[in-house]
Amino acid sequence: MQTDIRIRAIETFTVMTRCRTPLKFGAVVVDELPIAYARVTAENRRGQVATGWGAMFLMDLWAWPVSRASHEAKNQVMQTLFQEYARLLSAYPDFGHPIEIFMESEAELQRLNRQICARLTPDEEMPFLGALICASPVDHAVHDAFGQVNGMDSYLGHGPDHMGFDLARYLGPEYKGVYPAQFLRQRYVPWLPIFHLVGGLDLLRREEVTDEYPQDGIPNSLDDWIERDGVYCLKVKLQGRDLDWDLERTLAVSRVYHEVRESRRPDLPARPYLTVDTNEQCESPDYMVAYLRKIQERAPHVYDEILYLEQPTGRDLSAHGWDMRGLARLKPVLIDESLASLEDFERALALGWSGIALKSCKCLSADLLFLTMAELAHIPYAVQDLTNPSLALLQSVGLAARSHPILGVEANSRQFFPAANAREATIHPHIVHVRNGHIRTDSLQGAGLGLRVDEMEDFAQWVTQHAHSLEGTK
Numbered sequence: 001m002q003t004d005i006r007i008r009a010i011e012t013f014t015v016m017t018r019c020r021t022p023l024k025f026g027a028v029v030v031d032e033l034p035i036a037y038a039r040v041t042a043e044n045r046r047g048q049v050a051t052g053w054g055a056m057f058l059m060d061l062w063a064w065p066v067s068r069a070s071h072e073a074k075n076q077v078m079q080t081l082f083q084e085y086a087r088l089l090s091a092y093p094d095f096g097h098p099i100e101i102f103m104e105s106e107a108e109l110q111r112l113n114r115q116i117c118a119r120l121t122p123d124e125e126m127p128f129l130g131a132l133i134c135a136s137p138v139d140h141a142v143h144d145a146f147g148q149v150n151g152m153d154s155y156l157g158h159g160p161d162h163m164g165f166d167l168a169r170y171l172g173p174e175y176k177g178v179y180p181a182q183f184l185r186q187r188y189v190p191w192l193p194i195f196h197l198v199g200g201l202d203l204l205r206r207e208e209v210t211d212e213y214p215q216d217g218i219p220n221s222l223d224d225w226i227e228r229d230g231v232y233c234l235k236v237k238l239q240g241r242d243l244d245w246d247l248e249r250t251l252a253v254s255r256v257y258h259e260v261r262e263s264r265r266p267d268l269p270a271r272p273y274l275t276v277d278t279n280e281q282c283e284s285p286d287y288m289v290a291y292l293r294k295i296q297e298r299a300p301h302v303y304d305e306i307l308y309l310e311q312p313t314g315r316d317l318s319a320h321g322w323d324m325r326g327l328a329r330l331k332p333v334l335i336d337e338s339l340a341s342l343e344d345f346e347r348a349l350a351l352g353w354s355g356i357a358l359k360s361c362k363c364l365s366a367d368l369l370f371l372t373m374a375e376l377a378h379i380p381y382a383v384q385d386l387t388n389p390s391l392a393l394l395q396s397v398g399l400a401a402r403s404h405p406i407l408g409v410e411a412n413s414r415q416f417f418p419a420a421n422a423r424e425a426t427i428h429p430h431i432v433h434v435r436n437g438h439i440r441t442d443s444l445q446g447a448g449l450g451l452r453v454d455e456m457e458d459f460a461q462w463v464t465q466h467a468h469s470l471e472g473t474k
Contacts, residue, residue, distance in 0.1 A: 003150045003162045004095040005042040008049065010086040010138060013037040013467035014058070014079055020214055023199055023387060023416045034058050034075065035390055035420065036082045036134070037463050040141035044149045045095055052145025053453045054137040055391035056361050058082065062337075062386060063130035065280075069121040074130075077120050081134040084112050089138055097163050098143045098154075099180075102135075102365035103170050109135055129315070129340040132362045139363040140395050140449065147448035154449050155184055155402045158368060167372060171342065175376075180368040183375040188401040188441040188450070193408030194434055195275065196231040197387070197415060198222055200239065204256050218418060222253065225415070226260040226268070230436040233273045233307075233408055238291075240281025240312065247294055250276065254302045268437075271301070273407060275382075277310040280337055285327040288312045292330045308332040308382070308406065310357060317347045325352035334382055345373055355380035358405070360388065360396040371403055382406045389413035389420035394444065394451050397431055401441045411439065423456045 014034040023030040036058050043049045060074035067074060088108055092101060113131040117124065147154030159181030160166070167175040203209055203221040213220040219228055226232075236253050238246040254272060261268040282288055288309055296303040308331060314320035315337040327333050332354035338344055339356055348356070356374055358367045358381050374381045383400035385393065393413050400409035413421055414432065425432040430440035444450030453459050 001097065001162055001164045002045045003146070003152075003157060004097060004164070005044050005101075005142070005146050005149060006095045007040060007042050007090055007092050007101070007142065007145075009041040010090040010141070011039040012083050012086045012137075013039075013463045014082070015463060015466045017389065017417055017420045019416045020216075020218065020418055021220070021416060022201055023412075029201070030059070030061055030387075030416075034079065035392070036079070036137045037391070037467075038082075038086060038137040038141040039460070040138065040145040042142070042145040042149050048149050050145060050149035052141045052143070052148050052448055053391055053451060054140030054142075054144060054395065055388075056133060056136040056140070057386055057388050057392060058133060059361075059386055060126075060130065063133050064126050067121075068123055073121055074126070077116055077126055078130060078134050080116050080120065081112055081126075081131060082137065084116065085109055085135050086138050088112065089142070097157075097165075098139070098146045099158070099163070099365045099368060100165065101142060102139055102363060127315070127340070129337065129362070132340060132366065136361050136363045137392075139365050140360070140391075143364050144448040144451060151447050153447065155398075156181075156186070158184060167369065171369065171373065175372075178372065178376070180372050183372055183403070184368075185402045185404075188398065188444050190442060191438045191440050192397065192400055193233050193273075193437055194231065194439055195233040195235045195384075195408060195410040196225060196229070197410070197412040198234055198236045198253055200237045204252055223256050223260050223264075226257060227264045229434040230265060230268060231434065232257070232269045232437045233275075235275045235277060235410060238276055238278045238281075240278030240287060241283075243287070243291060243294070246278075246291055247298070250274070250295060250306075251299055251302055254299070254305055271305050273307045274302070274305045275307050275310060277336075278312050280311055280314050282312040285312060285322050285324055285333075288333075289327050289330065292327075306331055308334055308354070308380075310334050310382075311336040311338065317344060317351065321347075321351060323352055324354070328352055328354045332380060334380075336384070339370065342369065342373075345370060349377060349379070355382070355406075357381065358383050358399065358403075359386055360392060360399055361386045364395070364399065367399060375404075380406050382410075384410040385412060387412040387416055389417040390424055391451055391453070393421065394424060394428060394431060395449060397439060397441060398444055398449055401444065409439075423459055423462065426457065427452050427455050
């Protein structure tokens with residue numbers, strides 16, 4: 001294909017970013033994380049040259065939560081793998097489509113992960129989910145560069161006119177003649193509902209806020225978030241080990257929504273949409289079965305407000321191969337942390353999971369394959385964001401706006417990392433700032449992934465100046 005690209009150079013940057021308030025999910029609390037940025041220079045077969053950008057949080061606390069290694073050691077593994085994968089891909093010798101480049105280098109990503117862990121954390125290896133996160137900024141930058149160099153919207157480049165192969169090459173003969181383009185929107189849907197995160201440490205009511213919380217005009221409690229932004233899709237983080245706490249937390253979140261609607265925002269929808277997530281903390285699906293039955297008994301209207309459940313049990317589907325059919329009969333249950341490979345997808349379906357959670361941190365190339373598999377299997381999927389700010393927020397919103405996820409997209413960085421969105425807000429104000437529970441996508445436009453980095457004043461200079469680790473590979 002004339003639109004195939006060859007990578008000429010990749011630059012990598014990592015910028016440390018602090019939480020506005022601590023983010024608690026599962027058994028961990030996040031205070032500070034590095035954002036990994038990648039800039040890819042690519043040429044097409046016509047000899048044209050352009051650059052593309054990508055970004056992603058290197059969140060070891062989510063990718064690698066159970067470990068004997070320290071947070072610092074794990075994050076060093078991730079930063080090193082990010083840079084080494086960029087170096088590897090910069091030497092990729094052939095022209096190809098972004099999905100092809102990703103799939104043909106996946107085994108090398110696994111090899112690099114083993115080698116780096118053997119050197120830095122010799123007692124254990126980072127799960128492949130973590131390796132995907134490290135590769136994701138580069139993968140997104142490759143997709144962006146693919147569109148930039150060909151003067152086209154990258155999402156329009158995933159059909160037979162721009163791919164010299166169908167998905168049978170990677171997914172098996174039943175995918176003969178199948179391309180991601182069959183399941184992607186031709187243009188960005190103009191607006192999306194956003195899911196607002198209610199973390200384990202988040203305050204629910206204004207009267208709970210003390211002087212210790214930031215006094216910067218940004219809400220510190222759920223009721224004020226609902227009033228200001230009109231959010232009606234709420235993702236509730238549960239403990240998964242304390243049924244009484246989880247029940248009361250869910251009921252309280254619903255109660256706060258209805259109180260705000262009655263007293264401050266009568267224009268809000270009559271009911272919220274709730275999703276609940278224990279981040280793998282349940283010992284078995286039986287916990288969530290009991291949780292749902294008690295919710296249904298105590299507050300049937302809250303039970304009806306629950307849209308789906310997310311990853312209740314451990315991510316290792318071999319060690320925790322629970323049959324999810326009993327739980328899925330009550331509410332859809334989506335696989336998230338367990339989904340890192342094509343084999344994971346097939347295993348999850350066999351175990352009775354209802355659907356999947358797509359995250360841009362798993363690489364756009366992989367997401368487009370998972371999305372295609374889900375569409376053909378007629379199962380639902382959600383798009384979630386790992387609380388990603390900056391370009392990573394735009395990438396996640398773009399994926400949701402070009403696909404057909406459940407209801408909307410998760411977008412939590414405005415809660416926990418608002419400062420990291422400042423440059424993006426100058427070009428994409430209606431993605432960074434939520435109004436009436438929605439974001440608008442009309443600013444995602446032009447070539448590539450629609451990020452419009454060149455229009456953000458001094459963006460490249462800012463990234464370079466603030467990067468605590470900078471490496472260019474040719």
